[in-house]
Amino acid sequence: MANILEVQNLVKNYGAFQAVKGVSFNIQEGEIFSLLGPNGAGKTTTISMLSTLYQPTSGDAQIAGHSIVKEPMQVKRAIGVVPQELALYEDLSAKENLVFWGQMYGLSGKALSARVDEVLEQIGLTDKARDKVKTYSGGMKRRVNIGVGLLHKPRLLFMDEPTVGIDPQSRRAILDTVKDLNQHGMTVLYTTHYMEEAEELSNRVGIIDHGELIAIGTQKELTKQVGENETLLLHIGEQEEPAALATALKGLPNVLDINVVNAEISVVTSSAKDILASVVGAANARGIKIHSIDIREPNLEAVFLHLTGRALRD
Numbered sequence: 001m002a003n004i005l006e007v008q009n010l011v012k013n014y015g016a017f018q019a020v021k022g023v024s025f026n027i028q029e030g031e032i033f034s035l036l037g038p039n040g041a042g043k044t045t046t047i048s049m050l051s052t053l054y055q056p057t058s059g060d061a062q063i064a065g066h067s068i069v070k071e072p073m074q075v076k077r078a079i080g081v082v083p084q085e086l087a088l089y090e091d092l093s094a095k096e097n098l099v100f101w102g103q104m105y106g107l108s109g110k111a112l113s114a115r116v117d118e119v120l121e122q123i124g125l126t127d128k129a130r131d132k133v134k135t136y137s138g139g140m141k142r143r144v145n146i147g148v149g150l151l152h153k154p155r156l157l158f159m160d161e162p163t164v165g166i167d168p169q170s171r172r173a174i175l176d177t178v179k180d181l182n183q184h185g186m187t188v189l190y191t192t193h194y195m196e197e198a199e200e201l202s203n204r205v206g207i208i209d210h211g212e213l214i215a216i217g218t219q220k221e222l223t224k225q226v227g228e229n230e231t232l233l234l235h236i237g238e239q240e241e242p243a244a245l246a247t248a249l250k251g252l253p254n255v256l257d258i259n260v261v262n263a264e265i266s267v268v269t270s271s272a273k274d275i276l277a278s279v280v281g282a283a284n285a286r287g288i289k290i291h292s293i294d295i296r297e298p299n300l301e302a303v304f305l306h307l308t309g310r311a312l313r314d
């Protein structure tokens with residue numbers, strides 16, 4: 001697949017402070033790419049430059065083949081932007097808001113009303129389209145905000161932390177909307193400080209911290225890169241004696257560490273699937289019943305911790 005976005009050494013200074021320090025990455029057509037990083041990492045500044053809202057201090061990017069510095073108008077036509085702040089009229093309905101923004105994009109007449117109906121369908125608000133936005137839940141407002149970004153049929157959608165400050169159910173709806181849009185062909189640049197969202201949505205992730213892209217790749221590539229291991233969590237009965245089993249497991253090949261907490265034994269391993277059979281065998285040999293086994297894959301939180309020595313969320 002071709003790259004729809006190519007970023008070279010993007011820098012943004014705010015006075016003497018460098019908020020983005022030479023960021024480079026590509027996004028392929030059809031991907032969901034997440035920029036994952038804590039508050040203040042430079043996500044919004046990066047998106048603001050890519051969406052031509054701010055001029056970069058130096059560096060450039062091409063979106064659908066157009067330079068953000070030299071061809072901002074062509075770039076604007078290719079992108080949709082869903083900003084963190086809502087830009088909606090509370091006293092208007094979702095439909096009226098979309099019509100208003102559609103007119104701003106130069107749509108009118110039948111083309112406009114057909115497009116508004118399509119977008120309402122895409123964001124799942126057809127049934128509520130005529131209700132005033134002020135009667136909506138936070139999640140529904142966010143979906144209208146996404147709808148505004150879709151009106152002119154962009155090829156690439158920027159979404160800047162679209163789930164911050166909303167309830168879990170609304171978050172679920174937003175994440176499903178993002179996945180659905182992607183399945184219908186939309187390429188998405190998504191920013192978040194929630195590891196779980198990056199993991200669930202992304203084909204590839206860029207981890208950003210203090211204005212630098214410190215790692216980039218699929219979740220698998222990132223976790224491999226830092227040598228994180230898998231963990232098997234064995235839940236055994238409360239009345240069972242885990243110590244003997246723990247000792248036996250310690251001797252197995254590919255087992256790196258064992259921790260016992262109450263009725264749970266965690267087995268850190270270089271390969272969960274390779275040791276699974278011998279773990280079950282060792283338990284059976286000692287007459288210990290394992291109620292359930294969870295495999296925890298190494299996650300992006302662990303990668304962030306490994307790279308920075310800090311937790312992703314404080």
Ligand SMILES: Nc1ncnc2c1ncn2[C@@H]1O[C@H](COP(=O)(O)OP(=O)(O)O)[C@@H](O)[C@H]1O
Nearest residue numbers: 014017019037038039040041042043044045046
């Ligand atoms: N307009 C501005 N003027 C000065 N500093 C800014 C401005 N906007 C953002 N910053 C600073 O730049 C850094 C990156 O901010 P931002 O891009 O908003 O990060 P994120 O979106 O990842 O939370 C932060 O330290 C922030 O305080």
Ligand SMILES: [Mg+2]
Nearest residue numbers: 043044045161
């Ligand atoms: Mg931000």
